[in-house]
Amino acid sequence: MKFKLSFFNVYIISLLTSLILLGSRDSYAQTKKIDSLLKRAASHTKQDDVRAKILFDLTTQTLPHNPKSALKYTEEILSFENQIKDKNIVSATHRIKGIIHFHLAMYTEALTSLNQALSISLQLKNDLEIGAALSNIGTVYLVQSKFPEALKYLLDALKSFEKNKNEQQAANDLGTIGIVYTEMGDFTEAMKYYQKSLALHHKLKNYVGQSSVLANIGIIQFKNKNIPEAIKYSQKSLKIADSIADLRGTARDNGNLSAYYNELKNNDLALIYGLKAIEINTKTNNKRSLGINMQNVSAAYLGKGNYKEAKSYGLKALQTGNELNITELKRDASLGLSELYDAMKMPDSALLYYKQYTKFADTISNDKKKNEITRMGIQFDFDKKEFSYKQKELLTGAQLKQQQLQLALNTAEIQKGLQFRDLQTVQLQNEKFRSEEKEKQLQIARNKEKLQASKVNALSQQQKLNKLELKQLWLYGILALVVLMSVLIYLLNLYRIRRLKFKSELQYQQYQLSESELKAIRSQMNPHFIFNVLNSIEAYVMDNEKRKASRLIQKFASLSRLILENSTKSLVSGDKEWKALMLYTELEAMRYDDIFTYTFTVADDIQLKTLYLPPMLIQPLIENAILHGLIVNPKPDAHLNVTITRKEDKIRITVEDNGVGIGNIENKNVMGGVKEMSMGLASIQERIDMINKQQIGKKASFAIEAGTDQQGTIAIICLPFFNGVPELYTEN
Missing domain, CATH: 3.30.565.10 (Histidine kinase-like ATPase, C-terminal domain)
Incomplete structure (x- = not known):
């Protein structure tokens, strides 16, 4: 039985002028403020910026306790949005409307409103609203299990918050990114983001945020099979949520504790916490969390042997998953019903729901390689289950045991094949690294040879020059002894010879300089040309056009050979x-x-x-x-x-x-x-x-x-x- 957990990022609601806390320390003061706003709205009926702001404040105050009433206020604001001069109010209204749809599990409508808010904010260049809208869109994709899309929007939002030094929103966004990585199975990366988020929430004394992050860390401990640690973190979170009257946080932690105690086979505690979570989520109309809670309560009843109640809650969980189109909930509810009917000795119904489970499980992963491995594992489980059901009717106990041993052997062979494939991959990578290292060493050796040759050439020229100067000195001495006139004639001729020699050497040096400049220009042009062609190859590879990429590489290889020659x-x-x-x-x-x-x-x-x-x-x-x-x-x-x-x-x-x-x-x-x-x-x-x-x-x-x-x-x-x-x- 898979037990479903509730992620909850408390600060997904960030408004234009203030943060909305889900829960309040003083409900009386909040009710008094709502009454005051209602009186102001009744006295100011003109459809202008003033009324829009009053209705907006009513929305923010009503949302934590009555999302449906809050939705009416946003619809009234948008009914006269053309008369509103401050378009920031319009942008914030679209966004909070999307947040209300999110709480009501109306995810398609939520994305529509949030994208409208993002579009207006981009036109206004309002960085605060842009970051908030991006974060909210990412959160909607998260609850729909669309993790790549969620991660893209959340990371863009984090950049915006950090750029504007908005620590409160950055803390919320870090926690939500941690949730995405948790769902994707990257627990190490998730913990990094949770720790950053928790540190900021402590700094800001944000108790709701602390509660949310602690609950999510508990979920990681649960996924790592460390159930006692998971319970400890969840109870810390529940204590904070209760102290600030955070209904959604309380419901979340009760639901998670129900799943943890189910895992420990403590069905009584699992049932107590699960039913309490259902009670709170029913009040707040949180349909998604209700589906998760019902699945956990169904598992607790199954453990207690109460098949009737287990079936009732399991079917409700599956119905909620179908209504909200949440694949993970449909998968877990189908698996729970399959195990329930198996315990009730109804193999046909158990097989039916197990087939549904395999179908939903096979659609969750977006990564092709991970999806294929997951599909193979699910197919293997499915085949084993189907075979088990048939063998209960057709085979004796000894034959069934023999078949199970064979299946275990097949599983070992598959695991061995996967390990061999991984080993080959590692060997190929090592071989590539060795080849690159050898190429580097060869290049270094060539450079050293060139440098040594240059030094030898320079030393030889210096020795020749020294010998020539010595001969000239001897010649000057002998000619000086002959006659002064001869010396003068010799000096004149020597001066003329030196001028001609200097001119000749200068021309030769100019020729060498021109040739070296020409070679330098060619060496600059060749890499530039090769870089452009490689960009073309990269484009075809990224577009997955294999044949075009292959043809391009072949022609590029021929061209590269000509260029190198x-x-x-x-x-x-x-x-x-x-x-x-x-x-x-x-x-x-x-x-x-x-x-x-x-x-x-x-x-x-x-x-x-x-x-x-x-x-x-x-x-x-x-x-x-x-x-x-x-x-x-x-x-x-x-x-x-x-x-x-x-x-x-x-x-x-x-x-x-x-x-x-x-x-x-x-x-x-x-x-x-x-x-x-x-x-x-x-x-x-x-x-x-x-x-x-x-x-x-x-x-x-x-x-x-x-x-x-x-x-x-x-x-x-x-x-x-x-x-x-x-x-x-x-x-x-």
């Missing part, structure tokens, strides 16, 4: 660079679901295998044409055209698109994209300038202009015709 060379063969450009364009087309077409054209008088091009020079132009031209405002005939032609001793590469045009980019909301495009074009111009420095007499150029009628963009690169110059193709 070309990245260390100043010039590469035209066919390899052309293939890399086509692969890149095809990858981008796949990434954007083929919203544009493209063509690559090579002139007849050009042989790509004998032509050499600088690597990764043309690719940024294609990237800019796609990202800043074709996909900004997609159109049906979006097209990219890349051509290569020969004019005299130069190669002309043209990248043309019919997108928004370079002149229209400023008008779009793509300022970040324009900045990236400018950096890419600047990098191309720097490489063109470096090529011109290295190739004297063979000038390269780069130009970009708008297309016809300002539609699209045309980028043109002209390069010297590098053909059969082997010294330029080696690694830098």
